[in-house]
Amino acid sequence: MNIGTRKILDRSFTAVGIGSIIVMAVALMIVVVPIITNGIGAVFFTGTVEHRKMLFSEFKRGDSENLSSEVASSERYRAKVYQMLTGFEAELETMAPEQKAEYQAKYTQVRAALQALLGPLPGDPEPMLTRFKYGQTRWEKAEEKLHDLLYETRWDNSNPEVMAKEYFVSRAIGFQGTSLVKLFPYVKNNLESMLLPEFTCYWGFITDSSVDSHFFGGIWPEIQGTFFLAVGAMLFAFPLGVVAAVYFTEYARPGFLNSMLRSANSTLAGVPSIVFGMFGLAFFINTMKVSESKSVIAGALTLAIMILPTIIRAAEEAILAVPKTYREASLSLGSTKWNTIATVILPAALPGILTGGVISLGRAAGETAPIIFTAAVSVGSAIGLADVFSSPTPALSWNIYNLASEHEAAAQIRHVQYGMVLALVSIVLMLNLSAIVLRARISKKLKG
Template sequence: MNLKTRKILDRAFAGSGVFSILLMTAALVVILVPMLIRGWGAIYFTATVEHRHLMLERFDRGNPERVADELNSTRETRAPLYRMITEFEKQLETSDSESRKRYTTPLRELKKAIHDLLGPAPGAIRPMLMRDQYGQMRWGRALVKLRNVLYREEWDYSDPTRGGIKALKPRAAEFTGTPVEPLCAYLENNLTDMMLPRRTLYWQFLTDNSYDSHFFGGIWPEILGTFYLAVGAMLFAIPLGLIAAIYLTEYARETRLIGMLRTCISTLAGVPSIVFGLFGLAFFINTLKVSSSKSVLAGSLTLALMILPTLIRASEEAIRAVPHTYKEAALSLGAGRWHTVMSVILPAALPGILTGIVISMGRAAGETAPIIFTAAVSVGKPLALWQVFSQPTPALSWNIYNLATEHEAVDEIRHVQYGMVLVLVSLVLILNLAAIILRARVSKRLKG
């Protein structure tokens, strides 16, 4: 090969490295950006009057008179809708059975669609389920529901080689020549006046309880549960990890036993997280019976086991990074070994150890698999401190999974899911950022 080709190959080689790093950065951006943007949408969004109604009724927030005024004005703009429907219903009662048969189902579907959008009709009996008691809280969802009122989805399965093909049929066409015919146009033109959308900062999303399986309210129980689990795990793991790290760096000689210990630590680091979950179930709950069934305590213990190796390694590294001169100076002043460790080495290694603690805490907060069988439930109240020994808790990580896959109306509560992801991801990233900054300062200090 001549030199030119070799140079080109060399460039291409460097280019492929840069390309893969760029790709990694792009992956990070692509994954983070939708979560951050849509997660922020759970807190800052265009809320309708229904949201303010709910806030007033359930949380005692907002100005009662103003909300009452708004409700009155929306009731007035909504009134013609319901008038059209009642008029048509009356007309149907007196008409022949043929047209009654023809209109009953479409009318019922129309009323259902309107109920989904605006909430219960005035004067109707208050429904049992909370989700049926209010109209759409969020303007974005309201527009989706508006489309459901205006159009009926029809699926065409006539071609078996492909999946069903969706077609939208305008509802107004079903009611030509009836009093309901102008309803759709009226709704479309006046929806803003019926819902009074306004940009709202609902920061209480973070501190409110959830209502009616996360249809309403915030994610406080999940945040608190994650906090308990992570802090609990750290409480168990920090002493064990620190002592192990001190022993391995300062006391242990490289015997076969210590070699085995190190192998065990790295084995522990490699155990799949779901296996930790099963072990927590089989050992902490079924054998030790730390609690009668799932509990925060069992979950914390399981998580503690999982983060132990990370913690040991990080602390070991931090202790090894302390310059030898520190130790030698302390020993030459007559300090014993334990004394040296406690008063010289640990303080010097502390920022590095903190880095490890912070990173493992992020990991404990984000893990899902170990707590599925040991601590997590999908719906629950925020726990008091003394309940952690016996009660299971909802947690951010578990509920992200649960709401995104097992909830009865996954699409209705996308914003809650994104909100949880935002909170969890920013929690973990902030912890990691803190660790990165801490480490940068440490390395500067140890150098200088």
């Protein structure tokens, strides 16, 4: 090959390489940027006075004097709304029956929209569900609800051959000629005074338990559950994996059995995680009865089996990468085989082993399939260490799925779902970063 062709080939390879890195970076940005921007919204947002009321009565957090003065000032503006409602109700009584029925239906919708915006109105019974006890806690949601109050959604059916088209009708027009017509511009102009939006930094999202199945509150039980499951899996898998790797590399004689075991291990690493989930249910819960029902321990064991092959492979590679001279030097000084492994080989292989371990830890934290049937529940309180043997737990990966699809009000609490996604991604990222740091520190120490 002449030098010109080689140069061209070389350059084009560089170009392809840079190109693929750019594609990867762009893909990463497309995935990560929405996760971060949406997820941050769970902690930093424009909160209304309803949010501060909720925090005070559900979590006893916030300054009560400050809050009561805020509530008083918002009530001053709300009082006029309530006054208009009672005024209109009195007016309804004086109407002719058919006119009354017509307005009553429309009025019920207005009342419902106001309840969604401001919380229970005077005269409403105290709701049992926390989600109905407060108005909109987030300003952007309040603006959506304001639109619902001001406009009615109608569907244009004029052409029977196609699906209807959505259009909005101002509700105020429907109340023309009654006293309620003034309500709409009033609420529109004074919503800020009624809800007092201000920038809120809600760290409780990370440290609080959820209230009324994730309508309010935070995701601490999920974070803790994820942590317990991942660390539990590690406690089982890491020692076993390292011991197995030492056996494979140092003790096992090369032969048919050994190569079978190794290829079985590689196969296991490629088994889809749902298979491990079903295995965990059938073996740990139904056969071994490690716990009465789903539990953290059953989930951790299932995850441990799932990550075991990866840990064994990583540890094997790390041990094989220790220079032969180390071993020879140690043995020539009269050290025994076991002593050489424990004092020379394992410490030298430690950075590699730990990297494999921490990456598996990240995988255990993020897996959903193995814990669906063995450990995860959609609602549960944070559990103590003593409960890991008997109690299932919510976990980030599963609850993200649950909130996205199964929750009855998924569309209303998207911010919680995004927050959970960000939390999970950050946990995995932090674990991987700590692996890098740990590795660097240990190798530095070893080089001395």
